[in-house]
Amino acid sequence: DTAVSQTPKYxxxxxxxxxxxxxEQNLGHDxxxxxKQDSKKFLKIMFSYNNKELIINETVPNRFSxxxxxxxxxxxxxxxLELGDSAVYFCASSHQPGGEQFFGPGTRxxxx
Amino acid sequence: xxxxxxxxxxxxxxxxxxxxxxxxxxxxxxxxxxxxxxxxRQRLQLLLRHISRESIKGFTAxxxxxxxxxxxxxxxxxxxxxxxxxxxxxxxxxxxxxxGTLLTVNP
Numbered sequence: 503d504t505a506v507s508q509t510p511k512y513x514x515x516x517x518x519x520x521x522x523x524x525x526e527q528n529l530g531h532d533x534x535x536x537x538k539q540d541s542k543k544f545l546k547i548m549f550s551y552n553n554k555e556l557i558i559n560e561t562v563p564n565r566f567s568x569x570x571x572x573x574x575x576x577x578x579x580x581x582x583l584e585l586g587d588s589a590v591y592f593c594a595s596s597h598q599p600g601g602e603q604f605f606g607p608g609t610r611x612x613x614x
Numbered sequence: 615x616x617x618x619x620x621x622x623x624x625x626x627x628x629x630x631x632x633x634x635x636x637x638x639x640x641x642x643x644x645x646x647x648x649x650x651x652x653x654x655r656q657r658l659q660l661l662l663r664h665i666s667r668e669s670i671k672g673f674t675a676x677x678x679x680x681x682x683x684x685x686x687x688x689x690x691x692x693x694x695x696x697x698x699x700x701x702x703x704x705x706x707x708x709x710x711x712x713x714g715t716l717l718t719v720n721p
Contacts, residue, residue, distance in 0.1 A: 535707075542713070543698060543713075592658065600706050601704060604660075
């Protein structure tokens with residue numbers, strides 16, 4: 503299946519812990535993204551990467567560190583998790599920057 | 615800053631009724647606009663993009679530059695259309711989303 507995949511699908515953890523979410527796309531796209539969907543279902547861009555290079559960091563706390571080992575992967579590492587980090591995190595990719603984006607299934611993060 | 619406004623948080627219609635989900639965007643050059651849909655417990659998926667000018671699942675959306683609008687319309691709503699709909703604007707390296715409209719189509 504050609505798609506954007508994320509792991510894990512659910513993540514429940516304690517405040518202060520460090521966790522990672524992985525994202526992979528096999529669509530051959532050059533551009534990948536992370537979005538956060540809050541409890542009110544509002545979607546906001548966090549990061550954009552193009553050819554493994556960071557393009558956008560939309561005022562995200564530096565506890566969040568994306569890493570792109572290659573063009574097909576964009577992982578999100580979060581340090582010192584806080585209650586307010588609880589959300590659904592979506593990875594996406596696109597062939598062209600700003601064009602149609604293909605989304606992963608989302609990772610529901612719950613911080614207790 | 616680019617803004618996408620969806621004025622209705624919730625929209626409820628009966629099956630067979632027409633439906634219009636409103637979207638306005640802040641003017642800036644030539645926008646690239648999209649409608650994404652999120653069915654319950656599923657990922658976001660593209661419904662329409664303004665440059666394709668096609669109809670998907672009976673939905674259409676016309677870009678009106680004078681009114682800076684990109685409203686989504688369907689003449690006869692179906693129960694399976696119930697979902698969260700997001701209007702989005704594409705620009706360099708990101709999509710800016712509206713806050714979404716939850717459409718409920720009642721039997």
